[in-house]
Amino acid sequence: MHIDARTLPNGSVLEADLCIVGAGAAGISMALEWIGSHHKVLLLEGGGFEYELAMQDLYRGEIVGLPYYPLQAARLHYFGGTTGHWAGFCSTLDPIDFENREWVPHSGWPIRREELDPFYARAQPLLELGPYEYAAADWQRRDPTLVPLPLDPRVVWTKMWQFSRPTRFGSRYRDPVVAAPNVHLYTHANVCELEANESVTGIEGLRVRTLDGKEHRARARYYVLACCSIQNARLLLASNRRTPAGLGNAHDLVGRFFMEHIEMPGGHLALAPDAVNPQMYAMEFGVTKARGELALSAAVQRERRILNGTVSLEAAAPGEEAKSTFQWATPELLAAFRAWEAHGRAGPPPAGLPEPPPAGSRFFHLVTRQEQAPNPDSRVLLGAERDAFDMPRAKLDWRLTQLDWRSFHVFYEVMGRELGRSGAGRVQLLDWVRREDGTWPSTLSGGWHHMGTTRMHENPRFGVVDATCRVHGLANLYVAGASVYPTGGAVNPTLTLIALSLRLSDHLKRTLA
């Protein structure tokens, strides 16, 4: 059922077994799991069912570190969350991403990749993906025109991506959520504070506010924060009535280790005329079901002591300038794209979207998606300015390390050699990749992939949540979403965060049983 929190009498008390805060990919995935159960679930969403400027403004924040995208444009604050404009890229983290790599400080998950496999498989249909198959050979068997480049897999391998429609969770799952009698969706219900008990060992309730001035309480046996990495941290830090440092922050970890993917071009590839048809690596938005990207093997990562990364091959005309994600996807373009989609994609798409690849091109931009090294100094803090609910706004201090820079450069060195050795083609490095001054170019870009602000670790001295995603020290508070990632790998985070949400949902079902 659905209720607009603005229609409730002021001071209402909402009660349930489980309360999920945030109705984006993580929150909705969890809520769907509880439909038909005998437990009552609250799903609290700050926005409504549509984009609203006043809601987006609540996400506005200060940027004090490396240049970053406007925060109020990087996330969507309404039912469905940022799936309202995501591009649908899905792939799995690699086994090495879960390892404690001695050359990557603070790396290592308390769970292994194998533990996530069944949840990855369950996440696939939620995202309207194909079968849980991510080996290039699987896709080649389905479509023999998809032939990987003949590279030495001990050096470079073809890592597969699948593409969601992209599933807009807001429109796709609104009806089943609203129709579920035991899932109570409240829109325009902004959680402004988590209220801990006196001993700060659990959550007693949530303070919920609406922009028209009402204030309600939500109470449940268990709570799940699913508000995205920046807002999860902001909410924990701002809930400082009983502990000045905020909740779950006894070891000053909440908000730290903010990670992105470094997502920007680093070079070009000129394919040899006798190289295989590069169809395996092509992607047409809304059409392609799967494609490959080139990734460095785990062995090379170990040998060269670098981070994980991939490159996509984006067909282009020779001499055409490659733009980074933040460069081409301006907030204005994203707004135009959302409006175009909202009108059924009628008429021509907004100018500025990537053009369909030129047919038969053998020249490609190499666009990197690289893991960011976990860095405690890269963080989300509370700013001095306050929002319409008098909550401190987020302050983002995004920082990269020398390991990030070196990994990016070594990646292209190895890729250039292997593509040359195989005879597949030659790699040209962008000017800044050839420099050795340790600096990033003005085109530095992420992929709007916010991760790591409530990282997972079994030891509360090193993590905010434990391996079940429960906040250390708080018996009934959990976190869902990419904020729990200790490391981010080199894949878009959505598939993994949904897999983790399903895993958390199973855990809570066992706990509540």
Next chain:
Amino acid sequence: MMNRRQFLGLSATSALVAGLTGGACGAGANAAFDLDALARPDLLSILGADAVRAIGLRYRRLVPRENQVQALHATILATRPWPSRVPWLVCPSIADMVQDDFAAGRTIVVQGWVLSATEARQSALFSLLSA
């Protein structure tokens, strides 16, 4: 494997030295290494004549001691891996040499392109002989 500084800083001189193991192959194999053949790098089919010529020009500026046809030709011949006193051994093709360069890290970055040391010299020859 070389580190990044070695990779980017590889001068033609060091590339010449790296991997040098002896003199030329048997005389019969030299036909494949005649000047005209060497001045037609496979790179032409990938990047086109204009780009290869520009690479060659740039290489010659980077390595002025190889800014002559004879010097380039001699250097390429000298970098073939098998000694002439074993004339019955089959010499590697120029394509093999290029592949071996990449595998062994004998690469050089010219105008941003990651090239084998051999094909960079071939590009220089091309720029001299096709001008």
